[in-house]
Amino acid sequence: MRRMPQPIPYQGSKRNIAGQILSVFPAGVGTLIEPFAGSAAVSVAAAYGQKAEKFYLNDLNKPLMDLLAMIINEPQEIADRYERLWQAQIGRERAYYNFVRDEFNRTRRPDYLLYLLARCVKASVRYNANGDFNQSPDNRRKGRRPSSMRQEILGVSRLLQGKTVVASGDYREVLSVISSDDLVYMDPPYQGTSQNKDPRYYSGLHPGELVEFLEELNRRQVMFILSYDGRTGTKTYGAALPSSLNLRRMEIHAGRSSQSTLLGKSVQTYESLYLSPALMRRLGVEGNGRIVEWVSGSGLSDDMRPRQLELDIV
Numbered sequence: 001m002r003r004m005p006q007p008i009p010y011q012g013s014k015r016n017i018a019g020q021i022l023s024v025f026p027a028g029v030g031t032l033i034e035p036f037a038g039s040a041a042v043s044v045a046a047a048y049g050q051k052a053e054k055f056y057l058n059d060l061n062k063p064l065m066d067l068l069a070m071i072i073n074e075p076q077e078i079a080d081r082y083e084r085l086w087q088a089q090i091g092r093e094r095a096y097y098n099f100v101r102d103e104f105n106r107t108r109r110p111d112y113l114l115y116l117l118a119r120c121v122k123a124s125v126r127y128n129a130n131g132d133f134n135q136s137p138d139n140r141r142k143g144r145r146p147s148s149m150r151q152e153i154l155g156v157s158r159l160l161q162g163k164t165v166v167a168s169g170d171y172r173e174v175l176s177v178i179s180s181d182d183l184v185y186m187d188p189p190y191q192g193t194s195q196n197k198d199p200r201y202y203s204g205l206h207p208g209e210l211v212e213f214l215e216e217l218n219r220r221q222v223m224f225i226l227s228y229d230g231r232t233g234t235k236t237y238g239a240a241l242p243s244s245l246n247l248r249r250m251e252i253h254a255g256r257s258s259q260s261t262l263l264g265k266s267v268q269t270y271e272s273l274y275l276s277p278a279l280m281r282r283l284g285v286e287g288n289g290r291i292v293e294w295v296s297g298s299g300l301s302d303d304m305r306p307r308q309l310e311l312d313i314v
């Protein structure tokens with residue numbers, strides 16, 4: 001496999017920085033648990049880089065998890081269904097998108113969601129207050145061609161089939177499945193950025209509850225990595241986490257901000273990763289140290305290798 005597959009276009013996907021996230025994985029991870037899996041970019045990368053044996057993917061968005069389960073377990077079937085939808089749209093793309101959107105809102109079928117994600121503006125899942133998908137189509141895009149979509153789907157299935165559990169519930173439900181060799185990677189929605197008002201898909205995730213959850217993980221000495229905030233140039237986003245959690249923050253370079261590129265400026269984006277005390281112990285890093293020292297040899301192909309090893313603990 002030449003490069004990492006990615007069938008689900010998803011706003012907020014961590015695909016571009018997955019290599020850097022993987023570089024802080026310890027050896028010997030049993031199950032990688034993602035309570036906020038989204039398109040599961042980090043698990044796909046971890047399977048690709050052989051960084052975990054098994055995977056547990058959870059997200060509150062049930063249709064999205066149904067889609068992921070189908071991609072993993074019934075890849076030819078979902079690829080066939082996507083192809084039928086894609087072909088049927090030819091010559092009436094705009095009307096067909098609206099038709100599929102209505103059908104998705106009625107049935108929640110995963111193939112409809114894949115088609116909508118492939119064609120909608122910024123691949124962003126937006127639901128209105130009734131829980132209906134209401135994102136508009138991007139009329140410049142017909143959606144990924146079926147042959148290429150099939151390749152992506154089969155690629156993910158090869159990586160995850162037979163070793164992945166897919167669930168759809170609140171993030172806190174993963175507490176019941178964690179054991180001592182497991183690693184939890186969390187990428188909660190940034191506060192204040194979600195447009196979704198329906199609690200079935202966007203919980204209105206309460207920072208206080210998230211902190212309580214992190215405290216519980218620490219009490220159980222769970223190894224975890226949390227994506228939480230970041231900055232573009234000097235502008236930071238995301239609320240601070242309490243120091244009592246004893247997390248270590250690292251900044252990773254996430255590239256140029258697309259906003260600034262549009263405006264003709266070049267502003268760099270950095271994302272924070274927080275590492276739990278149990279993970280730091282497993283990695284053998286005490287005190288302040290440059291993480292770069294133990295980042296080498298991740299065994300990844302070029303497109304996944306950290307582009308810049310700006311992994312100082314800050």
Ligand SMILES: C[S@@+](CC[C@H](N)C(=O)[O-])C[C@H]1O[C@@H](n2cnc3c(N)ncnc32)[C@H](O)[C@@H]1O
Nearest residue numbers: 012013014036038039041060170171187189203
């Ligand atoms: C930033 S996205 C994750 C993106 C993912 N890392 C990727 O690479 O595609 C955050 C996800 O959290 C999910 N979510 C929101 N509230 C949740 C909750 N209470 N429990 C579980 N998942 C939740 C959203 O549906 C969304 O898919």
